[in-house]
Amino acid sequence: MNKYLEQLVQLSKYDGKISAYEPKIENEKSKLTLFLQTADSISSTISAVANEIEDLKSKKSKNNTHLAELKTKLDEISKKHNSIQNEKELKALQLEEEITKEQISFANEEISRLDTLIESKEENLKELEGKLEGEKEEINEIQVAVDNAIEELNKDRNEVYAQRAQLLEKFDNKILTFYEKIRRWAKDAAVVPVRKQACCGCYMKISDKAYADVLKAEEIVNCPHCGRILYKEVESEEA
Ligand SMILES: [Zn+2]
Known part of the structure; x- marks a missing residue:
């Protein structure tokens, strides 16, 4: 074969080989993408759930304040019983007492409802945090494998580069x-x-x-x- 033609065939083979490394490296990198996306999505869910828990806790605290107020009011009502003058006053006081007791029971129900919600959200949060932890471990493992594979590919590619450079020294x-x-x-x-x-x-x-x-x-x-x-x-x- 013509010497120049032979060199051209060889050069073209080297160039083809060198070009083929980039998609291989990209392919290695893409192995991580899905895991990173999953971890990201879990992280956003975690912060959303944490916000929900904060909201619920703030609602609960408002209900507790309200409950304390109602209890003070009930105490005041029971003190008023001693100073009642007539039947009309008694009925009004009893009505007020009844309403306050109802409000207290409603506030208690609301607090217990919020407690149940908070508990279930906190369980959910723990689950998500465990999931994220697992995902991160997996990412670390894959990262090591991907880094090694890319390093190997780069090493191989550099060898082809060197062979190509050697060939070019003789080139017309x-x-x-x-x-x-x-x-x-x-x-x-x-x-x-x-x-x-x-x-x-x-x-x-x-x-x-x-x-x-x-x-x-x-x-x-x-x-x-x-x-x-x-x-x-x-x-x-x-x-
Ligand atoms: Zn042609």
């Missing part, structure tokens, strides 16, 4: 410029094999003459349709 500048020009639009498919007499870049059939030239591999042949550099694939690659 004109050939390199020629390659870079095609690569600008063809990306990693600037140098492609010919299969069944068709260019593997544009998939168009090439003429018998062009095909014969590719098989001979004595010079650099461009696809007559798309301009990519063509080469004859070795058997093992095709398999």
Whole structure:
């Protein structure tokens, strides 16, 4: 095979390999995304529930204040009993007493209702905190695995970079410029094999003459349709 063509095939392979690392690294990073999203959503639920508990506690405290007021009022009413002058006054006082007692019982009911709610919310909160803890542990484990995998990929990629740099030392500048020009639009498919007499870049059939030239591999042949550099694939690659 033409020396330059051989180098071009090799360079193109290195460039293809290097490009393939980025999606692999992204794929590793994405393994964490779902777990981070879940942890985020649990965290927001936790703060929402905590706010609800605060609200309920403030309501309970207001009811307790009200209850204390009602009890004072009831004490005052019972003291008034000693100074009653007539039946009318007695009836009015009894009515007031009854209403106050009703209000007390209502306030007590409300406090116990709030207590039940607070208790169930606090249980829910504990559950959520446990869940978040588990999620965080899992994230830490995955983080270690992901970091290791990315480090390994970066190491491999640097090796390919080094091989590429070594190859470029021997490269002819004109050939390199020629390659870079095609690569600008063809990306990693600037140098492609010919299969069944068709260019593997544009998939168009090439003429018998062009095909014969590719098989001979004595010079650099461009696809007559798309301009990519063509080469004859070795058997093992095709398999
Ligand atoms: Zn082509």
